[in-house]
Amino acid sequence: MRVSKIQKRKRWQGLVGTIYSVAIYTILYIPVLVMMIFSFNNQRYNYYWNGFTTQWYTKLFTNSAVIDSLWYSVIIAVLATVISVTIGTIGALGLKKYEFKGRKFVNNMLYIPIIVPEIVLAVALLIIFMKVGFALGMGSILIGHCTFCIPYALVTIKGRISGDGYSLEEASLDLGANRIQTFINITLPSIMPGVMSAAFLSFTLSIDDIVMSNMLAGSKSSTLPVLILSMNKSGITPDINALTTIMILVIVISMVLNKAIKNMLKKTKNTEG
Amino acid sequence: MSDSIVTLIDVEKSFGKNKVVKKMNIEIKEGEFLTLLGPSGCGKTTTLRMIAGFEEASSGIIMVQGESIEDKEPFEREVNTVFQNYALFPHMSVFDNIGYALKIRKKPKNEITKRVNEMLDLIQLKGYENRKPDALSGGQKQRVAIARALINNPKVLLLDEPLGALDLKLRKQMQVELKRLQKKLGITFIYVTHDQEEALTMSDRIAIMNEGVIEQLATPSEIYDRPITKFVAGFIGESNIFDGKVIEVHDEILVIENSAGTIMAKGSGFKVGEIVHVSIRPEYVKVSIDPVEGFNLKGTVRDFLYMGTVVNTVIDLKDNTEIKYSRFEKDDDFKERDSVNIYWNPEKAVVIKYKK
Incomplete structure (x- = not known):
């Protein structure tokens, strides 16, 4: 069989492309894989393989410092998500649907917390909290997380609001729905995909954060990433490997769920009779 | 109520x-x-x-x-x-x-x-x-x-x-x-x-x-x-609109004069000497070679536009304005540059109060 030049080139391109992507993904995921494997390692230090065990998983659940800071992180992340998405939704609707003086200014100011390095924001907040005598702890961390989650949430949701003014809302009012019914039945469903994305984004940003959490934690306990970082000094034990393995699983599952929900929303949007 | x-x-x-x-x-x-x-x-x-x-x-x-x-x-x-x-x-x-x-x-x-x-x-x-x-x-x-x-x-x-x-x-x-x-x-x-x-x-x-x-x-x-x-008159359908002065009033039929000639139209409540608009639809406009009583409006046929059964015609008037006139194809036949007399049933032309 004759193989043309173009076909030859295409084969080459395909091969090079495959090698390239496999290499990239290997480099990205090998460390994660190694960490997951070592979470089953029957050995105190992560240096060499010494047989299979699940003891670190059982140890993990008795390590109260880790479990406490995990809860601490989750509570902050959930609260930060709820607050950011609520403020983000209201703000996005206001900025997109209403004309007012200074709208452009507010719109531009939104990007400042996104652009400014987090450490700058953290220091600024710390100074303010010290000046007004605000006790450092969960409250200060939550406020810190909200300062960077809100702009992300707002921008994400704003992108989902169509620019065609209020006609859907007007139609709903016209048909007898009051403003609250209109918001629940019409406005919210139309921006739901954006709200969902904003929620996932805020949660991830919050649970992953270290700079704010470290700076604003005060003397008391802090979030999980801060704890893990501090453990680094004395050596990370395999129960942290176990914990991160569980976290990765949770994240992968929620990503799959997110995708599934989005697909479902899309499907209900396109169903035909 | x-x-x-x-x-x-x-x-x-x-x-x-x-x-x-x-x-x-x-x-x-x-x-x-x-x-x-x-x-x-x-x-x-x-x-x-x-x-x-x-x-x-x-x-x-x-x-x-x-x-x-x-x-x-x-x-x-x-x-x-x-x-x-x-x-x-x-x-x-x-x-x-x-x-x-x-x-x-x-x-x-x-x-x-x-x-x-x-x-x-x-x-x-x-x-x-x-x-x-x-x-x-x-x-x-x-x-x-x-x-x-x-x-x-x-x-x-x-x-x-x-x-x-x-x-x-x-x-x-x-x-x-x-x-x-x-x-x-x-x-x-x-x-x-x-x-x-x-x-x-x-x-x-x-x-x-x-x-x-x-x-x-x-x-x-x-x-x-x-x-x-x-x-x-201008917004609905097509209209020819003239500005002119009322020179005679016969009940509801008015004789109006403007720079292109003299025409007749229907209207009530207008006085002699008043400036008015007159509106006439192209389909009511008629054209003849011979002069028609009451009208003194002469023009030159400029061009035709065939629209299927109807022919739209533009006639130039002597004051450099134009009048649009539409007729069935089988009706009277004129060539370009023919000199014609324009008239219509005065009942079909409307006198409108002057504005601007």
């Missing part, structure tokens, strides 16, 4: 310094098909939105069934709207869109199902109830929007250029369908459009609006045959 369902008294609307609707007075009768017709920016949509409750009148009174509705929210008013872009709820099926008004009023499920099915019958979209608006054609969306607005048996249906987004053929079909629906249900329709043909074919009465003012409110044939302002 008793049979008027919507009444506007001295209604005005300003956006900042811009007065969009000026001292509007109109009485809309029950069961009537009334069209607000005018060029874009004439205030017709704003008027409709004030009746619906989306805009607040700056001054004046709007009454529905003899009751002032200024303080009522849109969701408390017994009027419903069909929007220009349909405004169907994209995340709801056709069934849920149509049933929305009943669901909001917490009607029982079986009643909603029954009413929605009745509406689907009415708009001939049975079997489409589970579709999403995205999966409908423009005409189908339009019909769903109408059904959705009608399900609550409104006293008045407001329609804001509902056929604007449809292609010509579908638009004609929907015009017939809408008119049929309105007759069948006996609901008052207030219809906004800038399409004069649509207004002429569908309406019981037409209110011609310009710059926030109703120029004329009358039946389609009155509007067409007896426009009372220069704007109406």
Whole structure:
């Protein structure tokens, strides 16, 4: 069989492309894989393989410092998500649907917390909290997380609001729905995909954060990433490997769920009779 | 007064310094098909939105069934709207869109199902109830929007250029369908459009609006045959409009002189010496080689435009103005550059009060 030049080139391109992507993904995921494997390692230090065990998983659940800071992180992340998405939704609707003086200014100011390095924001907040005598702890961390989650949430949701003014809302009012019914039945469903994305984004940003959490934690306990970082000094034990393995699983599952929900929303949007 | 369902008294609307609707007075009768017709920016949509409750009148009174509705929210008013872009709820099926008004009023499920099915019958979209608006054609969306607005048996249906987004053929079909629906249900329709043909074919009465003012409110044939302002004469159909001076008055027939010659037209309430506009439709213009009594209007045939059965002709007058004249192809035959006398039945030409 004759193989043309173009076909030859295409084969080459395909091969090079495959090698390239496999290499990239290997480099990205090998460390994660190694960490997951070592979470089953029957050995105190992560240096060499010494047989299979699940003891670190059982140890993990008795390590109260880790479990406490995990809860601490989750509570902050959930609260930060709820607050950011609520403020983000209201703000996005206001900025997109209403004309007012200074709208452009507010719109531009939104990007400042996104652009400014987090450490700058953290220091600024710390100074303010010290000046007004605000006790450092969960409250200060939550406020810190909200300062960077809100702009992300707002921008994400704003992108989902169509620019065609209020006609859907007007139609709903016209048909007898009051403003609250209109918001629940019409406005919210139309921006739901954006709200969902904003929620996932805020949660991830919050649970992953270290700079704010470290700076604003005060003397008391802090979030999980801060704890893990501090453990680094004395050596990370395999129960942290176990914990991160569980976290990765949770994240992968929620990503799959997110995708599934989005697909479902899309499907209900396109169903035909 | 008793049979008027919507009444506007001295209604005005300003956006900042811009007065969009000026001292509007109109009485809309029950069961009537009334069209607000005018060029874009004439205030017709704003008027409709004030009746619906989306805009607040700056001054004046709007009454529905003899009751002032200024303080009522849109969701408390017994009027419903069909929007220009349909405004169907994209995340709801056709069934849920149509049933929305009943669901909001917490009607029982079986009643909603029954009413929605009745509406689907009415708009001939049975079997489409589970579709999403995205999966409908423009005409189908339009019909769903109408059904959705009608399900609550409104006293008045407001329609804001509902056929604007449809292609010509579908638009004609929907015009017939809408008119049929309105007759069948006996609901008052207030219809906004800038399409004069649509207004002429569908309406019981037409209110011609310009710059926030109703120029004329009358039946389609009155509007067409007896426009009372220069704007109406120029906006509806094609018109030749002359400016001239009244030189003789014989009952309702006036002799008018202008720089091109002398003509006759019908009008009452005008005095000798008054400056007036005269409007004559191209299809009423006649042409002859010999002079015609009462007329002294000479011109030169410039060019022809064949439009199938009708030939549109432009004749140059001696004062460098022109007159448009349309005739059937088989009628009198002139060549270009022929010199002709122009005349018409004086009853067909309208004298209009001078403006500007």
